Amino acid sequence: MSFIVGIDGPAGSGKGTIAKRIANELGLINIDTGSTYRCVALEVLNQKVLLNDKKKIINIAKNIQIDIQNKQDGDIVFLNGKDVTKDIRLKEVTKIVSPVSSIKEVRLIMVELQRKFAQGKNIIMEGRDICTYVFPNADVKIYLDATLEQRAKRRYKENQEKNIKMTYKEVLENIKKRDENDKNKEIGSLKMAKDSILIDTTNLTIDEVVKKVIEIIKQAGEIK
Numbered sequence: 398m399s400f401i402v403g404i405d406g407p408a409g410s411g412k413g414t415i416a417k418r419i420a421n422e423l424g425l426i427n428i429d430t431g432s433t434y435r436c437v438a439l440e441v442l443n444q445k446v447l448l449n450d451k452k453k454i455i456n457i458a459k460n461i462q463i464d465i466q467n468k469q470d471g472d473i474v475f476l477n478g479k480d481v482t483k484d485i486r487l488k489e490v491t492k493i494v495s496p497v498s499s500i501k502e503v504r505l506i507m508v509e510l511q512r513k514f515a516q517g518k519n520i521i522m523e524g525r526d527i528c529t530y531v532f533p534n535a536d537v538k539i540y541l542d543a544t545l546e547q548r549a550k551r552r553y554k555e556n557q558e559k560n561i562k563m564t565y566k567e568v569l570e571n572i573k574k575r576d577e578n579d580k581n582k583e584i585g586s587l588k589m590a591k592d593s594i595l596i597d598t599t600n601l602t603i604d605e606v607v608k609k610v611i612e613i614i615k616q617a618g619e620i621k
């Protein structure tokens with residue numbers, strides 16, 4: 398048996414930060430599904446595969462090995478045994494990850510992996526399609542949102558802290574483009590599940606959002 402908290406929302410809505418905090422506070426395993434798509438995108442760059450070569454990209458998704466290890470101060474992501482935690486956040490990866498994740502076959506392979514990660518565990522899983530597609534029967538379903546400008550501001554600040562060089566305008570344009578792309582996928586597109594609880598984080602602090610989500614989880618019942 399497992400207890401599943403799904404958190405969906407667009408880039409910069411706060412999913413990553415919130416999920417990590419809640420995982421630490423409630424002792425849940427945190428799975429950032431975006432990092433699985435980022436691993437595929439990184440390998441596409443490593444192998445110098447063109448974005449229109451769907452067949453090769455699907456082959457990459459089929460053959461790579463992805464592992465996520467939860468640590469108190471952040472996750473470590475392994476791609477074919479190598480620590481790629483930093484590399485998957487590179488600007489070049491961010492630019493191509495949305496089109497890579499739009500390929501249906503890539504999604505099917507990643508969703509299977511994400512479900513496997515969750516087997517028999519109490520987890521908090523964040524992404525775009527967790528409550529609609531990956532775990533439609535999740536015990537708790539949350540959708541985080543915020544204005545485009547606020548999301549871009551957060552991501553810009555986060556990038557500066559991580560020494561990722563992108564101007565505010567570049568970040569804003571990238572998020573806008575990814576929103577568009579993420580909402581129009583054939584499967585697993587970004588949308589709120591009918592039974593998800595919406596939290597607009599635009600004017601909320603991280604602590605306020607964490608508190609709200611923990612209250613919702615506690616109302617949903619015992620974590621087994």
Ligand code: DC
Pocket residue numbers: 408430431432434435494495498499523524525526527575579585
């Ligand atoms: O959350 P993120 O920015 O790391 O996600 C990277 C990309 O992966 C994002 O542009 C959309 C895609 N993604 C997805 O399609 N489905 C998910 N469940 C998670 C991420």
